[in-house]
Amino acid sequence: MIRFEHVTKSYPDGTKAVDDLTFEVAEGELVTLVGPSGCGKTTTMKMVNRLVEPTSGRILLDGEDISAIDPVQLRRRIGYVIQQVGLFPHKTVLDNTATVPHLLGRPRGKARARAAELLDLVGLDPSTYGDRYPDQLSGGQRQRVGVARALAADPPVLLMDEPFGAVDPVVREHLQNEFLRLQSSLRKTVLFVTHDIEEAVRLGDRIAVYGAGRIEQFDTPATVLGAPATPYAARFVGADRGLKRLSVTPVDPGDLEQPPIVRLDDPVARAAERLASEGAPWAVVLEADGSPYGWVAASALTGAVGGPAAGRGLDKAPRGTVREHARRMDAWLPPGAPLKDALSAMLQHDAGWVAVRDGERHLGVLTPAGLHGALRRSTAADAAKLPRGEVSLDTVPVAGA
Structure with a gap:
């Protein structure tokens, strides 16, 4: 579904944000990009919806080179969830969620009906929360609205940039559980950026462990924890990686x-x-x-x-x-x-x-x-x-x- 072919992003001062990335995300797969701040994981994700343009290489979406797609049209095909949520403060929760379907030309009534379905899907009763404004919601509730809005146009691809990083640990775990529940039924193709290895392990079908602008290891959570491919990957996942494996090892x-x-x-x-x-x-x-x-x-x-x-x-x-x-x-x-x-x-x-x-x-x-x-x-x-x-x-x- 998403394929990077020798993608590099360089800046005029010579800095390489990402260097010669080649990897693929299968349809319906959730891949977590994990690494320290400044390693290039967010740049990688932003190149998929052309918020950042690569210096060289190609990115294919469902076999189509995204450089040939109008950026606005491309972004309307991709859901995008960020840590700060970015809800419109002057719009109600229901209208925030209906924004993209309305932009795509759906009648207002149908767009709002779809928005109500999605609010219910993420655990927000539209009859209770639909007419509220963002400042009347908790941080966790705003994140749920952000997820609902990203799903409103039924995009095949979902980009998520530290979406649960701004809430407390209890709410964060609850949001992770809810998102896993949604993903098990919707099977979107997801790139999920996080700096938290435990979150990456818990959510990802596969994990891309980033060093400085490059992927050190790209494999299943169990393999990354059990057999780190490089000394850097071993240091990053931590000396307690055996304990972390408890989260990804099923009872047999x-x-x-x-x-x-x-x-x-x-x-x-x-x-x-x-x-x-x-x-x-x-x-x-x-x-x-x-x-x-x-x-x-x-x-x-x-x-x-x-x-x-x-x-x-x-x-x-x-x-x-x-x-x-x-x-x-x-x-x-x-x-x-x-x-x-x-x-x-x-x-x-x-x-x-x-x-x-x-x-x-x-x-x-x-x-x-x-x-x-x-x-x-x-x-x-x-x-x-x-x-x-x-x-x-x-x-x-x-x-x-």
């Missing part, structure tokens, strides 16, 4: 452990016998429909905390069902959730594991050891360019084990 069924399973309405004696036969200290407890409920300790079933070993104290097992002894566990995730969410759930619930379920179907549990192994396998797989399931790990033995 191969990471899960399978402790014994009992049901809420199982007789205590039967459940205790199962745990004893497997030598397990606890079991996952499922509802009658197979959805996870929580867990139960073997000691609770035998009624002998610190007493006889499992399997020898079954005569002491209390009567009734597992229900009376099970403990509720609300820490669960869907398959494919990032490992960061798994770690967060463990910490939030002070839990030694989280359940992984597909809808209401229990798949297994992820433990801290399983999470660590998943992260190591992911890093090794990217370095070796192998599927994660084909990677085996060497483990350092524990002294005295």
Whole structure:
């Protein structure tokens, strides 16, 4: 969709803002351009809509050389969102959003109807916010209007220059979540400029890591974090890049452990016998429909905390069902959730594991050891360019084990 061919931007004093850029952004792909201030990432983006003209090289949009397209017409085909938003202060939110469709010749009524749809899409009820003016909105709300306005003409390409940089961290994370939700359904071709590597990792299908006017590495977030291509890229993504990988490494069924399973309405004696036969200290407890409920300790079933070993104290097992002894566990995730969410759930619930379920179907549990192994396998797989399931790990033995 967007292709740079040996693009350079030089200034009269000899400064090269970007030097011999060649890369491509596929249709429907979100590429983040990340790097320090002055590295050329914003210049790169502005050359796509001809706010900056390249000194040499070509930029193609859907196969067409943009230098042959009238700049005004080009910009009306491209959505543009900036940090300062740039809303018209004298226009209402609804009219701000309808600006580009109206400029493209749509009747005012249809332009406003489209604007109302988009405001609703970005989480701003048009009946509540449509008649307000920009100075009556919070910073996060203004950013939402900026996104809605950029999408109003249904452009195939969206350029975003530090769009969430001027809001506080909580609002920023919420805006990122909302934008990912929108992108999953709209699949625009997006160039997203940021100086924040964590934002780049979280949002990008691929990341372009910029040095001084050039791209040091262009790859998936997992690969950039797991196998930096140059010493500069390694320094930029940081020594804690292993922790950052938690955000881009999904929970895989191969990471899960399978402790014994009992049901809420199982007789205590039967459940205790199962745990004893497997030598397990606890079991996952499922509802009658197979959805996870929580867990139960073997000691609770035998009624002998610190007493006889499992399997020898079954005569002491209390009567009734597992229900009376099970403990509720609300820490669960869907398959494919990032490992960061798994770690967060463990910490939030002070839990030694989280359940992984597909809808209401229990798949297994992820433990801290399983999470660590998943992260190591992911890093090794990217370095070796192998599927994660084909990677085996060497483990350092524990002294005295």
